[in-house]
Amino acid sequence: MTPQPALAILRAQAVHLGFHRPVLGPLSLEVPTGARWALTGPNGIGKSLLLKAVTGQARIHGGTLELGPSTRVSLLAQDHSRRDPWPLCGHDWFRAMGAAAPGQPRVQALLNRRLDRLSGGQWQLLRLAAALHSGIHQRPQERLILLDEPANHLDAEVRGDAVELIATLPTDATLVMTSHDDDFLRAVGAENHPLTDYLNAR
Amino acid sequence: MLGDLLFLPFVAGLLITVVLALAGAGLFLRGSVWQALALGQWAATGGVLASVFHWPVLPVALALGAGVMALLQRSPDRERLPLAVFLAGLAAVTLLAANFAQASLAAAAWAEGQLYFAGPRELWAVVALGLASLALAPGLYRVWRHAQLAPDVPATPAPLAWLRLTEIGWLVAAVVLGSMVLGLPAALATLLLPAWGAAYLARNLRGLFLWTQAIALTGFLIAWSLSLPLDQPFAPVLVLVNIALAVVARLLATRRTP
Numbered sequence: 252m253t254p255q256p257a258l259a260i261l262r263a264q265a266v267h268l269g270f271h272r273p274v275l276g277p278l279s280l281e282v283p284t285g286a287r288w289a290l291t292g293p294n295g296i297g298k299s300l301l302l303k304a305v306t307g308q309a310r311i312h313g314g315t316l317e318l319g320p321s322t323r324v325s326l327l328a329q330d331h332s333r334r335d336p337w338p339l340c341g342h343d344w345f346r347a348m349g350a351a352a353p354g355q356p357r358v359q360a361l362l363n364r365r366l367d368r369l370s371g372g373q374w375q376l377l378r379l380a381a382a383l384h385s386g387i388h389q390r391p392q393e394r395l396i397l398l399d400e401p402a403n404h405l406d407a408e409v410r411g412d413a414v415e416l417i418a419t420l421p422t423d424a425t426l427v428m429t430s431h432d433d434d435f436l437r438a439v440g441a442e443n444h445p446l447t448d449y450l451n452a453r
Numbered sequence: 454m455l456g457d458l459l460f461l462p463f464v465a466g467l468l469i470t471v472v473l474a475l476a477g478a479g480l481f482l483r484g485s486v487w488q489a490l491a492l493g494q495w496a497a498t499g500g501v502l503a504s505v506f507h508w509p510v511l512p513v514a515l516a517l518g519a520g521v522m523a524l525l526q527r528s529p530d531r532e533r534l535p536l537a538v539f540l541a542g543l544a545a546v547t548l549l550a551a552n553f554a555q556a557s558l559a560a561a562a563w564a565e566g567q568l569y570f571a572g573p574r575e576l577w578a579v580v581a582l583g584l585a586s587l588a589l590a591p592g593l594y595r596v597w598r599h600a601q602l603a604p605d606v607p608a609t610p611a612p613l614a615w616l617r618l619t620e621i622g623w624l625v626a627a628v629v630l631g632s633m634v635l636g637l638p639a640a641l642a643t644l645l646l647p648a649w650g651a652a653y654l655a656r657n658l659r660g661l662f663l664w665t666q667a668i669a670l671t672g673f674l675i676a677w678s679l680s681l682p683l684d685q686p687f688a689p690v691l692v693l694v695n696i697a698l699a700v701v702a703r704l705l706a707t708r709r710t711p
Binding site for chain 1: 484598599601602604605606607608609651652653655656657658660661
């Protein structure tokens, strides 16, 4: 008996993506459930646009972009500027993301602190932890986690924690990320998938 | 201190202060303070317009306020468009007041505030809005908390469209009724300043709501106890008191944070 191929949690068929007008496509790809994908390629090729289209923040101008049944998507955006003042604490952020805070001491230490008083690295770590644990009550195979440049802003102090958070994700959950940081991608065990390999593909 | 004549205005003022403070915290979280300015000005425009045509004030003010909010919600511009809409409302009131005697009186009433003359009709309207606010508070909280996340996206579902529309309708009602009862400047001062001061003092989201209520109620009580014995209009006194409290809150927060 041949092993069953993993079902796709995300499938794009000749899809054209953009905001007011299409700027990416035709793009065709299938992300298997439980995959750890790193979408790579030069700046401006459309990696972030694809992630935004999956969450409905960018428009589909043609073709199809489908999620597996009951799939819930969380996204860590490339940047999240903080207002000043911003009277939210780490606990508030996890509640808003529908996430349970992980037990990691460095994340736990941020929960009672105001978000506008965290360093850039601490803020990125907190957001990453919340994105990874959002929808934690969902079945792992129904979770698609999108991380747009998760290694941005991570200083040496919190980088190891970020890698550990990603490494402890349930194996059935699917992770698609973009990054230019090859060391980080190797550390989290992500497979490289150049986006250009899926452009103009039928 | 509270004669029979002033009991209703005091209770109406206190209750609308609680509602406006809640709305102010929400507007702060939505980053929509300019929208409040435009909305309040057009509520006043509606009130002045109603006085010219002898229409009932509240429905006209609500209708214009809702129209303005619908327009502002359609645009991502959170500053220039609301400011332009505010200026248009100001111009409309000025023109009405220049051309109709009754409009001039109504405009003065909206600017100075008519709290001392609030009667059972205003009180019941405020009580109804207060009860609606209590019932809606968990949903409003959810909408405002979710509004903090973008551009990040949670795996949990976003608040449903009906809840987001209800929140907008509730904000319109709070600003319109607040402007009617306290006067436009006092309502705006209650909406904007306590939440601004509280944002520096609060340790978390819950703290923002509690501090906002504490500052707003303190401001109302101080303004009430100053304006009556000094025989001054309530609205400008409340504005000045709220500015002073917001500055004190800011200074306290600066001292507390190393």
